[in-house]
Amino acid sequence: MIVKAPAKINLTLDVIRKRSDGYHEVEMVMTTVDLADRVYLEEREHGIHIESDNGFLPLDRSNLAWQAASLLIKRCGVKKGADIYIEKRIPMSAGLAGGSTDAAAVLRGLNELWQLGLTLDELAELGAAIGSDVPFCVYGGTAVARGRGEELEFLPAPPACWVVLAKPKNGVSTKEIYKRLRFNQMTHPDTQGMIDAVKAADLDGICSRLANVMEPVTFELEPEVRMIKDRLAQYGADGTVMSGSGPTVFALCRSESRAERLYNGLKGFMDEVHIVRMLGERSSEHI
CATH class of the missing domain: 3.30.70.890 (GHMP kinase, C-terminal domain)
Incomplete structure (x- = not known):
């Protein structure tokens, strides 16, 4: 299975305050753009194996895509593993949610591949445990994000440009x-x-x-x-x-x-x- 993982940009980004839990309260308007990684998924007997065409991408447990697959396995009691190949087109450490969108693509793709039947809302809820941008990346589109970034209010698509x-x-x-x-x-x-x-x-x-x-x-x-x-x-x-x-x-x-x-x-x-x-x-x- 091949899943497209588009980048996001921030039209606005506001930081309201530092919260008692150590995170920051944010309010930002985000939208997806047509610069995307491609995530290739294949079932394997057990374990999670990641490869990439980008030599700088970590291929261990620090990779958010690995964390997404591991979370699905644990939460849903999956008795299978996954081979994940990430074709990187989004620049790394760029402010474009490259790692988060790869994780979201793994959640959506493995949900289909393993026939788990989870809704996007359920996948987004799982994604919040991985990173604050992951829920938005599960849905894509255009949204106002509040809280740590996981509270989403969806907007219509901006005019084409x-x-x-x-x-x-x-x-x-x-x-x-x-x-x-x-x-x-x-x-x-x-x-x-x-x-x-x-x-x-x-x-x-x-x-x-x-x-x-x-x-x-x-x-x-x-x-x-x-x-x-x-x-x-x-x-x-x-x-x-x-x-x-x-x-x-x-x-x-x-x-x-x-x-x-x-x-x-x-x-x-x-x-x-x-x-x-x-x-x-x-x-x-x-x-």
Whole structure:
């Protein structure tokens, strides 16, 4: 079985406060884009075995895809194992939920392969134990995520547009960025305005409200991220913002020709640049 695992981008990302359980309370608008890993699943007698075409991907228990398969085996009393092959197209440690979407693909795919009969809601509930982005990735589409990211309110798909994704070589530590957040100095996104713009299919409204409270901290740690955002704006992006904790920055463009201009402007000094479309639609119950 082959399962598509699309990346996500954050149209907004707000951190409300640090919670008593050590996690952070967030509010963010997320949507899926057509940059996707492919996860190949095959039944085996027992155990979980992972391979990948990316030599940097961990193939042990630290891999979220491995954790997803293990969780299904334990929770559902499955007496079988799985061979998992991950064809990586989403950059790693990029703020695009690459690990979470692979885990979600394993949950959805093995549910079908093993004929477990779980609903997407049940798979999303399981996914929350693996990571806060996994429930959203189980469903895909467009949603407001609250709590740790697992409380989802679904939205219609945004208007069609082109997305240019640019990831610098150096990664960033999400843990370090959360540690450095200064709540008294934050400018919070207009989350409700973004929700209204998405519902109204108002691309201008979406582009003008792109915002991420993590940007200032990431810019301090990796100045190249700010430089990439500035270049995308100079080249004519309709809107641009960093996704997740970074370091990927994306730009929204109405026209393919403008997206290509941005792509060509960055490709000369960056390896990881992609032109994709927004997906925005939720997964169906079946693959």
